Amino acid sequence: MSSRAGCDGDDEYVFATEQYAFQGAEPDVIAFYDRVAGEDGWKWVRRTQAACLRKRLNNVTAYLHVSAIIGTDGDPSVGDYAVTVSAAHGADPDDGGVMC
Numbered sequence: 591m592s593s594r595a596g597c598d599g600d601d602e603y604v605f606a607t608e609q610y611a612f613q614g615a616e617p618d619v620i621a622f623y624d625r626v627a628g629e630d631g632w633k634w635v636r637r638t639q640a641a642c643l644r645k646r647l648n649n650v651t652a653y654l655h656v657s658a659i660i661g662t663d664g665d666p667s668v669g670d671y672a673v674t675v676s677a678a679h680g681a682d683p684d685d686g687g688v689m690c
Contacts, residue, residue: 610670640690642689653677656674
């Protein structure tokens with residue numbers, strides 16, 4: 591699929607994104623990350639159309655964002671999803687701010 595990584599100079603955070611193909615319902619992807627991330631100590635920030643979790647790593651709060659990328663035919667059950675890990679120094683807003 592595709593990968594991206596970089597930093598945002600305005601908001602001063604780094605990120606890495608990986609995109610994956612998935613044939614199934616979007617809730618199945620979210621349920622998978624809920625289980626495996628939870629087992630690794632990630633905590634939910636919010637659950638909307640995308641999942642956002644956070645975890646303290648080396649004195650920085652990291653965020654894990656999982657979201658569906660709707661297929662070209664508009665069907666959310668057949669398409670890709672993206673997983674982004676990001677982190678920033680500074681304040682950690684309760685809602686995840688730009689990280690979520």
